[in-house]
Amino acid sequence: MAIPNKKKLGTKLLFYSLINVLIPIMLFGFVVTDTLNNILDDKAQSEVTTGISSLEQAINLKITEISITSNYITTTPGIIKGINERDKEELLLRINHFKSVSDADFVGIIDKDGKLxxxxxxxxxxxxxxxSKELFKNNIESSFEVISSDTAYLIDNTSKIEGVDKALSIVVLKPIFDDNNQYIGSIIAIDILNNNFHMINDVKKITGSDATLFLGNKRITTSITHDGKKQVGTEVSSLVWDYIQTGNDYKGTTEVLGVSYITIYRPIYNSKNELIGMMFVGSPQTYAAVAKNEIKEKIIIIAILCILLSVITSTYSNYRIKKPIMDLKRGTEEFGKGNYEYKTNIKSGDELELLSNSFDKMAEKIAISNKELEKRALELEEKNTELKKLDDLKSDLIAIVSHEIRTPLTSIKGYVELVLDEAVGKINNSQRKCLTTARENVVRLNRLISSMLDLSKLAKGELEMHREEINIKKTIDEVIDDLKPISAEKNINITLEIDDIIINADKDRMKQVFINLIENAIKFSPENEIIEIKGKEEYHGDVSITVKDNGEGIPKDKLEKVFDRFYQADLSPKRKGKGTGLGLAVCKSIIQAHGGSIWVKSEIGKGCTFYIVLPKNIDN
Known part of the structure; x- marks a missing residue:
């Protein structure tokens, strides 16, 4: 049987299983991706840091090579002799050999006065x-120095860069001493770095990262190319250059000629400790991005495989879970059809099997109980039929007896009234008192018979209600007028607060109800009291009426019984013999026959309030 507008258990289990798989996978994927991204970024940053160290080592190696060669040549007798004799040819021969060995761009001999x-x-x-004077003065043997582009061009005609009017160079200065250890001059070697791509390319081969040297904020040598051309003469971003001028390394991600790089920039200073440029090593983020994308793709593939595996295992698990549940469902359906002999026979080895066994045992017990109930129901039906017959017989008997008694009572009442009227002769006061008591008891007995007949007809549904449109206020007014003689005896004032409300009801029966209620209120109220009758039309269309007295009241434990037949809530000897115990039962039956309801609230010593609710229209 389909379950309309409800999610099936299998769907829910699959959904929850997928949620249980997806959440860890997503968290795992996020953590792994984030961790690997950080590792890749750290690795890339570490690589460029290693690269900048490699670039520095390459520069230092160049300086060391020149320094070692310089140290050697300064001690050769030919150089010392050439300086002392100012033999330019001998010196030129020596320094040209030095230039070729050290791979320097320029070599010169300076005398002790600083002249070349x-x-x-x-x-x-x-x-x-x-x-040379600046280096000698500060006792500096090697440094970065800036020279004019013209001088650089005379030294190395490949150093010219468009838009760059100076050149960055490595300068090595070594003092020369004679045999007496007297300073006689210096040898100066210069290597121009503008358009010097050897060091840069070596660094890229070793580290895989791009490298650049800057003069100021302009590239003078670089491994970065665009359309096959080295990007010398181009400028670094102002953000980087401004930061470098603070004297710190710049690390991080930045755009280099439109390409995102993980970079490190390091400042370059001259012998006067002035910022003259910077060195750069960077790795394009495209490499890291490719690696990150590969990781993401693998994680996605793993996630998809995990989800597929989860769907398969969840589907199988759902089947194993659902099957005993569906067997139990089938058992409940058979149970609902009255087939208590059906067995679920679930053998799952878990709590569902225990539930199945309990269900089967319950079905067996209910089957036994059901048979017993059917037997008792049959017995009750037979007894109910007998009771109904007896009740019908009782009602018929009451009707017959009441009818048979009413005729002689009418005759007795007539004769008593004739005697009281002295139609058959004079009577004394004692006789009048006895006859008056007899007449009152005849009236009371007649009322009892009428009530018994009414209850009998109401119980059998034979009491006809002659409904018509009546003014409930006028109807109650008529009852108050009828009861004025007995209310006047106790000086009881009856107040009525109700609008002219028209309802559809049997006027005589309504008067019968209010006569009973008001007469009881008068009967059980002390002298000089007030009986309040109020009524109003409710917002939902019903009419509510209350009758409140200030009598002795009724205990709470007896309130539910006051509408029972022949019940009297006696509180004192004064009330004995005052009623038949049928009046309120008749009232309740009449009100219910009109589709209404009646109830009472009371407290000892504070009187009673009877509540009546009636529909205005017969349709209600």
């Missing part, structure tokens, strides 16, 4: 002499 004796390049005396 000879060099491997012409017309560079002044600028070279100034640099």
């Amino acid at each position: 004796i000879t060099s491997t390049a012409n017309d560079v005396n002044f600028e070279i002499e100034e640099i």
Whole structure:
């Protein structure tokens, strides 16, 4: 049987299983991806840090090579002799050999006065002499220095870069001493770094990262190419250059000529400790991005496989879980059809098997109980039929007896009234009192018979209600007028607060109800009291009426019984013999026959309040 508008258990189990798989996979994927991304970023940053160290080592190696060669040549007799004799030819021969061995771009000999004796390049005396004096003064043997592009071009004609009017160079200065250890001059070697791609390319081969040297904020040598051209002469971003001017390394991700790089920039200073440029090593993020994408793809594939495996295992598990549940469901359906002999026979080895066994045992017990109930129901039906017959017989007997008694009572009442009227002769006061008592008892007995007949007809549904549109206020007014003689005897004032409300009801029966209620209120109220009758139309269309007295009241434990037949809530000897115990039972039957309800609230010493609710229209 289909379950309309409800999620089936299998769907729920599959959904929860997938949730249980997806959440850990998503968390795992997020943690792994984030961790690997951080590792890759750290690795890339570590690589560029290693790369910048490699670039520094390459530069230092170049300086070391030149320094070692310089140390050797400064001790050769030919150099010392050439300086002392100012033999330019001998010195030039020596320094050209030194230039070829050290791979320096420029080599020169300077005397002890700082004047250039000879060099491997012409017309560079002044600028070279100034640099040597600065280094000698500060006792610096090697440093980065900036020279003019013209001087650089005279030294190395490949150093020209468009838009760059200076050159960055490595300068090595070594003092020369004679045999008496007297300073006689210096040898200066310069390597121009503009367009010097050897070191840069070596670093890229070793580390796999791009490298660049800057003069100021402009690239003078780089491994970065665009359309096959080295990107010398281009500028670094102002963000990086501004940061480098603080004297710190710049690390992080930045755009280099439109490509995102993981980078490190390190400042370069001259012998005066002035910032003259910087070195750069960077790795394009495309490599890291490719690695990250590969990781993501693998994680996605693993996640999909896990989900598929979860769907398969969940489907199988759901089947194993659902089957005994469906067997139990089938058992409940058979149980609902009255087939208590059906057995679920679930052998799952778990709590469902225990539940199945309990269900089967319950079915057996219910089957036994059901048979017993059917037997008792049959017995009750037979007894109920007998009781109904007896009740019908009782009602018929009451009707017959009441009818037979009413005729002689009417005759007795007539004769008593004739005697009281002295139609058959004079009577004395004692006789009048006895006859008056007899007449009152005849009236009471007649009322009892009428009530018994009414109850009998109401019980059998034979009491006819002659409904018509009546003014409930006027109807109650008529009852109050009828009862004025007995209310006046106790000086009881009856107040009525109700609008002119029209209802559809049997007027005589309504008067019968209110006569009973008001007469009881008068009967059980002390002298000089007030009986309040109020009524109103409720918002839902019903009419509510209350009759409140200030009598002795009724105990709470007896309130439910006051509408029972022949019941009297006697509180004192004064009330004995005052009623038949049928009046309120008749009232309740009449009100219910009109589709209404009646109840009472009371407290000892505070009187009673009877509540009546009636529908305005017969349709209600």
